[in-house]
Amino acid sequence: MPANDPMPTRPSLLLRIRDAGDRSAWEQFVALYAPMIYRFVRRRGLQDADAADVTQEVLRVVAAKARCLEYDPAVGSFRAWLFTVTRHTLINVHKRQSRHPRGTGDTAMNHRLDAQPAPAPDEKEVWEQEYRNSRLNWAAERVRVQCSDTTWQAFWRTAVDGESPRAVAESLGISVGAVHIAKSRVIARLKAVLGELPEE
Amino acid sequence: MTSVFECPSSDRLRALIEGVLSEPDQAAVVRHLDDCGVCQTTLERLAGGDGSFAVVARQLAEAGRSVSSDDRSIVSHLVAQFHERGADVTGEIPGDVEAGGELALDFLGPAPRPGLLGTVAQYEVIEVIGQGGMGIVLKAYDPALNRLVAVKVMAPQLAAVAAARRRFAREARAAAAVSHEHVVPIYAVDEFRGLPYLVMPFISGESLQDRLDRCGPLKLPEILRIGRQVAIGLAAAHDQGLIHRDIKPSNILLENGVERVKITDFGLARTVDDASLTHSDVVVGTPQYMAPEQARGEPVDPRSDLFSLGGVLYAMCLGRPPFRAPTALAVLKRVCEETPHPIRADAPEIPDWLVAIVETLLAKDPARRYGSAAVVAQLLEEHLARLQNPGLAGESGLATAPSRSRARSWRWATAAAVVVTGLVGLGWTRATEVTKLAEAVATILRIHTPRGVLVLQVDDPAVKVRVDDQAEEIVLNGAGLHELRLRPGQHRVQALKEGKLVYEELLTITKGGRSVAKIGRETGGRSAATEPRLKAALKPATPKKARPGSATNLAALRKELDAVVGEYHHLMKGPLAKDADVFRKLEDRMIELRRRIRAAEARPQPTAPRPASPAPARSGRSSPGSGGSSIRKERPRTVEPSSDRTDPPEETAPF
Numbered sequence: 001m002p003a004n005d006p007m008p009t010r011p012s013l014l015l016r017i018r019d020a021g022d023r024s025a026w027e028q029f030v031a032l033y034a035p036m037i038y039r040f041v042r043r044r045g046l047q048d049a050d051a052a053d054v055t056q057e058v059l060r061v062v063a064a065k066a067r068c069l070e071y072d073p074a075v076g077s078f079r080a081w082l083f084t085v086t087r088h089t090l091i092n093v094h095k096r097q098s099r100h101p102r103g104t105g106d107t108a109m110n111h112r113l114d115a116q117p118a119p120a121p122d123e124k125e126v127w128e129q130e131y132r133n134s135r136l137n138w139a140a141e142r143v144r145v146q147c148s149d150t151t152w153q154a155f156w157r158t159a160v161d162g163e164s165p166r167a168v169a170e171s172l173g174i175s176v177g178a179v180h181i182a183k184s185r186v187i188a189r190l191k192a193v194l195g196e197l198p199e200e
Numbered sequence: 201m202t203s204v205f206e207c208p209s210s211d212r213l214r215a216l217i218e219g220v221l222s223e224p225d226q227a228a229v230v231r232h233l234d235d236c237g238v239c240q241t242t243l244e245r246l247a248g249g250d251g252s253f254a255v256v257a258r259q260l261a262e263a264g265r266s267v268s269s270d271d272r273s274i275v276s277h278l279v280a281q282f283h284e285r286g287a288d289v290t291g292e293i294p295g296d297v298e299a300g301g302e303l304a305l306d307f308l309g310p311a312p313r314p315g316l317l318g319t320v321a322q323y324e325v326i327e328v329i330g331q332g333g334m335g336i337v338l339k340a341y342d343p344a345l346n347r348l349v350a351v352k353v354m355a356p357q358l359a360a361v362a363a364a365r366r367r368f369a370r371e372a373r374a375a376a377a378v379s380h381e382h383v384v385p386i387y388a389v390d391e392f393r394g395l396p397y398l399v400m401p402f403i404s405g406e407s408l409q410d411r412l413d414r415c416g417p418l419k420l421p422e423i424l425r426i427g428r429q430v431a432i433g434l435a436a437a438h439d440q441g442l443i444h445r446d447i448k449p450s451n452i453l454l455e456n457g458v459e460r461v462k463i464t465d466f467g468l469a470r471t472v473d474d475a476s477l478t479h480s481d482v483v484v485g486t487p488q489y490m491a492p493e494q495a496r497g498e499p500v501d502p503r504s505d506l507f508s509l510g511g512v513l514y515a516m517c518l519g520r521p522p523f524r525a526p527t528a529l530a531v532l533k534r535v536c537e538e539t540p541h542p543i544r545a546d547a548p549e550i551p552d553w554l555v556a557i558v559e560t561l562l563a564k565d566p567a568r569r570y571g572s573a574a575v576v577a578q579l580l581e582e583h584l585a586r587l588q589n590p591g592l593a594g595e596s597g598l599a600t601a602p603s604r605s606r607a608r609s610w611r612w613a614t615a616a617a618v619v620v621t622g623l624v625g626l627g628w629t630r631a632t633e634v635t636k637l638a639e640a641v642a643t644i645l646r647i648h649t650p651r652g653v654l655v656l657q658v659d660d661p662a663v664k665v666r667v668d669d670q671a672e673e674i675v676l677n678g679a680g681l682h683e684l685r686l687r688p689g690q691h692r693v694q695a696l697k698e699g700k701l702v703y704e705e706l707l708t709i710t711k712g713g714r715s716v717a718k719i720g721r722e723t724g725g726r727s728a729a730t731e732p733r734l735k736a737a738l739k740p741a742t743p744k745k746a747r748p749g750s751a752t753n754l755a756a757l758r759k760e761l762d763a764v765v766g767e768y769h770h771l772m773k774g775p776l777a778k779d780a781d782v783f784r785k786l787e788d789r790m791i792e793l794r795r796r797i798r799a800a801e802a803r804p805q806p807t808a809p810r811p812a813s814p815a816p817a818r819s820g821r822s823s824p825g826s827g828g829s830s831i832r833k834e835r836p837r838t839v840e841p842s843s844d845r846t847d848p849p850e851e852t853a854p855f
Contacts, residue, residue, distance in 0.1 A: 039266060133263035140260060159249065160261045165240070177233030180240045181216060184247035188217050190256070191248040 036134035155186035348402035382433030408449035431577035447508035488521035510561025
């Protein structure tokens with residue numbers, strides 16, 4: 001594993017994306033948040049295409065708003081804000097689907113009341129779960145591309161799948177010691193990457 | 201270096217994790233780790249793999265499971281697409297959460313009275329009907345005409361894109377041109393506070409999607425009724441050179457109280473993907489009903505709408521779209537590669553012939569679909585009539601799938617989608633057409649280009665007209681009312697009487713133009729519709745008869761192109777495309793001029809005129825080798841121009 005760190009500690013991603021030209025910040029941002037938004041929306045019952053649309057829409061809102069985002073963790077986490085944006089976009093989609101082109105005499109207010117129930121208690125939980133998943137997947141992917149497939153396999157199969165180091169060593173054709181080293185190195189690396197990615 | 205049997209220190213283990221041990225040292229520690237359980241545990245702990253990591257490991261497993269490979273691909277697509285567009289999206293987004301959790305309606309004018317959300321021009325906005333990436337749809341009241349309308353306002357971030365605005369206006373006008381009972385009309389197109397909007401009637405009812413969601417699969421007569429009306433509406437649109445591109449149940453409105461179906465969102469799908477400035481196939485529309493060629497980003501034609509119509513019919517039979525998958529990309533893959541689940545497997549009551557119609561419409565290869573929406577409408581109508589009146593059974597025209605002649609009629613349709621307005625009763629094979637034509641009293645033969653019209657008036661029923669555009673040959677017997685759609689390019693129109701060529705004309709069909717020619721006993725004249733305002737820019741300043749390769753000609757072409765480009769840019773600066781057609785014509789003119797310039801540049805510059813050269817003087821408009829020259833050669837001996845036909849045929853070309 002290379003000792004030089006390709007991702008030194010940086011200011012908050014959310015500060016960095018205020019600069020629309022910071023491509024790597026945006027790449028990281030989208031890679032991190034697009035999957036969670038998409039997954040969340042899918043779990044809220046949206047079709048794939050609609051989910052992709054919503055994700056796109058949320059990212060657009062963030063892009064448009066990024067410049068004036070004053071991120072203050074004391075006021076509320078970024079992902080709580082993102083949750084509101086996502087939920088709102090989702091509501092609009094439901095509204096669009098259920099109301100267009102229906103033209104009943106209902107008042108706009110009634111529609112709004114129908115369309116915006118309070119967030120279900122588990123909704124936030126799902127959101128948090130998807131955030132955790134997304135963050136982990138992002139970090140895992142980062143580490144995975146930095147090590148050999150064998151190293152990754154040795155880590156994943158022993159640490160995540162719970163296979164015995166001996167069995168994995170045999171199947172990968174490496175020594176038991178090498179399996180342990182691979183596992184330890186990936187764990188260390190993963191923890192480092194996760195440590196650099198504050199929960200925002 | 202220490203022995204393999206001696207446990208390494210914690211520092212050495214840390215160094216091992218960090219990868220800073222020397223090669224031999226590392227090898228020794230690795231060998232030691234093979235067997236020393238204590239060091240294995242220590243190593244892991246030093247790496248951070250203690251109890252807290254067990255939680256992370258569990259979460260990793262869960263996270264890995266949470267994302268399917270399809271999810272991955274769609275997300276990576278989203279990511280790629282987002283980067284393509286860049287993060288520098290400016291402007292407000294409708295539905296912005298910061299606007300008090302409500303839609304951004306701040307562009308509205310002040311509400312004239314309580315209970316209204318505001319105004320868009322003279323329209324009093326009552327409520328928001330729907331909202332999408334494209335824009336927002338408002339229910340409004342038009343006090344001047346005392347009626348409810350639906351006002352669709354373009355999203356501000358799209359309105360900032362000049363091309364999107366232009367396209368919005370253009371497509372809206374195109375849709376407005378389709379005045380048909382099965383197409384939602386466009387009342388007005390305008391701009392309010394910098395945002396383009398269009399006004400449509402407010403239709404009280406539900407969409408086919410709503411109906412399917414509410415009721416599930418529909419009954420056979422209902423399927424045929426709705427399918428037929430959609431097909432008729434599509435035929436009308438195709439007739440105007442307009443491809444809907446987003447036919448799906450939610451764009452099909454079922455009006456309350458009357459059994460009338462209307463297609464909506466005409467051409468707007470096009471606006472959407474133009475404005476998204478991306479080649480992505482994810483975000484534009486719902487892929488479930490998209491034709492394979494569309495899904496692959498290949499050019500679409502009216503047959504793409506037919507595929508979607510097939511999908512809609514399928515959905516009416518089964519209550520679900522033909523292609524479903526967890527992700528949009530997977531859907532697109534299925535659309536392109538897979539055969540939908542057989543209808544009969546789940547709905548055995550659907551008759552064979554309907555299954556065959558749907559399957560034909562859902563053919564991957566456009567050439568294997570029906571020739572036109574009119575044909576489908578006709579087919580469905582006949583089946584509907586038979587269903588309602590079983591006595592009609594046995595009608596020979598009721599082929600369930602295109603017959604042997606389909607391929608042929610399609611070859612025709614490819615070059616010239618034959619859409620017969622006014623004679624919808626015409627069948628869909630060439631033979632039938634010819635028969636019916638012979639019976640028709642009308643004496644106008646119309647040739648439609650996708651975005652332009654060439655009208656040939658045939659006064660003599662005894663003539664046989666042949667239209668040839670190099671790839672296809674269309675033969676029409678006698679007089680009749682036809683509407684053919686020809687590809688842009690050069691077409692040779694010949695009229696034969698008793699085997700003798702009595703008329704020949706080489707016509708260049710360009711997009712967006714209109715041209716008229718008469719063929720008759722007296723071989724009548726033609727007229728070209730022109731745009732007086734832009735005549736100067738559009739009228740070819742470069743004489744067609746100039747030597748194509750001459751330097752003067754090249755210079756003149758370049759000068760002309762500059763003039764056209766200048767005019768184009770001048771108009772661009774003006775208010776939102778006051779006339780979409782003008783832009784289109786100018787664009788076409790530019791394309792044409794650029795092609796001619798390229799062609800001229802490609803030729804060696806002649807030092808002297810070459811009078812004997814067969815170089816296609818007339819086909820200067822066409823690319824070299826397009827066949828123009830051979831036609832040119834024939835021309836002098838066959839044309840019998842009438843007294844009022846003194847200018848060369850190209851001059852009738854649509855400007």
